[in-house]
Amino acid sequence: MIELVPDEHKWRQVMEIIKGRILDGTYQPRAKVPGIRSLTQEFGVSQNTARHSLNSLEEQGYVRQVSSIGTFVRPAEDWPQDRPDAT
Template identity: 40%
Template sequence: MSVDLDRTRPIWRQIVAVIQGRIEDGTYPAGSRVPSVVEISTEFEVAASTAQKVLAHLKAEGWVRTEVGLGSFVEPHS
């Protein structure tokens, strides 16, 4: 899936919005694994540090939980 990013706005925020949209539309249902840092870096063609920032923000906002050695998973939302 190709996503066009607007290079005039913070890229990491745009990627967060894409992943949140995928969670909301059921692409990533509750309990499912979200893409890893490497997968985000590859899909969006961004640096690993940008992908890490995306996952850190999603975790801080309660969208995902991280399990060491397993990855990040969608948190259930009501």
């Protein structure tokens, strides 16, 4: 289980870790992101926290959630262009 910083929002920490994995290529474009249950086990958070993290990533444009199927990394050209690593 990944240790999270106690004084920071857990959902934000989980979101940043997943976003980092997307940006570093651990989760490739169009690949499926681990589901809610997997995230709750990996990070030791509630389902609501894991869901909030994925919802935030969807709002930012990094993933797309498909009901009853899963969450997928969007193609890199769909990612926000104002991120620090954008060229």
